[in-house]
Amino acid sequence: MEFIRSLPQYGEMATVYLGRKPAILLNTVELAKEALVQNASSFSGRPALPLLMWLTDGYGHSWRQQRWFALHTLRNFGLGKKSVEERVTEESSYLVPEMLKVEGKPFDPHHAIQNAVSNIICSIVFGDRFDYDDRPILV
Incomplete structure (x- = not known):
């Protein structure tokens, strides 16, 4: 939880690596709304996970x-x-x-x-x- 409490020091947007894959963190409600509602098509892509692809055919x-x-x-x-x-x-x-x-x-x-x-x-x-x-x- 210390990580979550320290997010404000990184600004409104930060990149965190989950393994070798980058993940973008949006730290304000306004920025999240802009990205996920107003620009939904730009942010709708998700990386393919081989296990998930195998499970869901x-x-x-x-x-x-x-x-x-x-x-x-x-x-x-x-x-x-x-x-x-x-x-x-x-x-x-x-x-x-x-x-x-x-x-x-x-x-x-x-x-x-x-x-x-x-x-x-x-x-x-x-x-x-x-x-x-x-x-x-x-x-």
Whole structure:
């Protein structure tokens, strides 16, 4: 977490190498909106990961159908409208403290980010979110 706390000293944009691959970090909401919304086509490319390509068989026809269905359905629930942006911002107010709980120790953010994404979808579909500490109810 010390890395995240030190990001402001690098300015609005920084490059970090993940292995041999460069990753661009956008340190302000305004810059992220400009890159990911206003210039989405320029920032939409992702490097091909051989394992992912093998698992998904090169993003076949079924993946395209699922992606189309998901985007079409989420648009009907308000994806792309300001209400979704507000839900993401609200969820980030829960995600950041959750990630800061580790107090600078290394950790895998996968579970926390997965919970945040699930909560955004739940708030769109059900109008409510769940605590990160909630456990599933087994029937």
